[in-house]
Amino acid sequence: MNIKKVAVLGAGAVGSYIIWGLSNNKNITLGVVADGERNERLKNQGLMINGTKYTPQVWTPEEAHNVDLLIVSLKYGSLRGALKDIQTIVGENTTVMSLMNGVDSEEIIAEKIDKSHILYSFIKVASQKKEDGYHFDPETTVGIYFGELQQPYESERVKAVNDIFENTGLHWIITDDIQAEIWGKFKLNVCNNLPQAILGVGVGCYEDSEHMAAIREGLRAEVEAVAKAKGIDLSTINAKSGRGSAVKASARYSTLQDIDSGRHTEIDMFSGAMMRMGKELGIPTPYNEYTYHMIKALEEKNDGVFEYQGENDRVSWSK
Incomplete structure (x- = not known):
């Protein structure tokens, strides 16, 4: 498995950490998924993260269809309203990582897509929104945890995600006890x-x-x-x-x-x-x-x- 195209759904506190890190990977195409006015705003204004402006591509759900990796980083209250978009984005070979808080976001997403697409994950990041965008300390951030629910724990998609995180500044941990x-x-x-x-x-x-x-x-x-x-x-x-x-x-x-x-x-x-x-x-x-x-x-x-x-x-x- 080779990840070349990554979409982020939710460009808030969590999404900003992902965008900040993966923007350093020049071997992938990175985009933020948004519709309507938010789509236009992100295209025109970009995102301010740790005092720096970032301008990832901005895609509608239809434009993001069949990306290699979809990272869901929404607020919990927005998840059910975004299930149709997630269903649109996910193609035959798409891996989905939900970095949302709580213990049931994967189950909610699996109401609309086959559970086999989901690589279980979560994140520990202390990010705060200020007047000039989102801020976090890259050095003290614990980062992303991910892993398979069952063997083989070192699956091809785990290795592929590991590879795109390399040399990005992101912190991550692969675990065989993700639940x-x-x-x-x-x-x-x-x-x-x-x-x-x-x-x-x-x-x-x-x-x-x-x-x-x-x-x-x-x-x-x-x-x-x-x-x-x-x-x-x-x-x-x-x-x-x-x-x-x-x-x-x-x-x-x-x-x-x-x-x-x-x-x-x-x-x-x-x-x-x-x-x-x-x-x-x-x-x-x-x-x-x-x-x-x-x-x-x-x-x-x-x-x-x-x-x-x-x-x-x-x-x-x-x-």
Whole structure:
């Protein structure tokens, strides 16, 4: 297998890392998939990444049909709306890597394409959107994990992806236990991403507050219980895999970044999924239920639901 044409669907925080790295590979054709106004904007303006302008090709889904590799790096809430585009892009020989957070994006994509196209993967990158585009530290970024669900683990497509990542600046790890690794990343997101989003402070809160640490531990125990019930052995993940990218105490992860910016979050992919799986398995998830409803309420606050002024300043009886 020889990868010559690569498409990226989703040019945000995750997609920017891929575009930054693969732009250094002159042996491939790299493009971003977009429709309509976004297509025109990307063609005209390019992408600002770490203070540098990047101008990958911009393709419609039809123009990207039958690329060798499709990298999906969307926000979770946009995935189902993009399934038709993914179906259009994927040809007979297309490999699909979903670098999205959560534990079910591959299953959702497989509703529209044959699962044999999917090479399981995820990413650890601390990327932030600023006024001049996306920023991340290439040196401290852990990077991309990928691998086959079963033998042969050193498949031709694993070797091909490895080859295009060589000498690009990207960091990556090939693993023969990709499902456990995906769940390990999911645990990091649930435990580290969500509590700080409720409090609205940097990640240093977990070291500086026993109360925040206790919330994190409660969430962790629920994730581990659900994973165990699903037959996923998180103990196989080595110490390096069990950590995220190095960040400052002031770092604000993706959920808090969304709240800061007034956007809806990916809480359905995190605690929402935990609640659903816990119910299916008969495992209580009270920490995740509370976290889910708190972050949903913060989204409502950003939407203006609680702006009680003028005609909205109605009388409410206390109890």
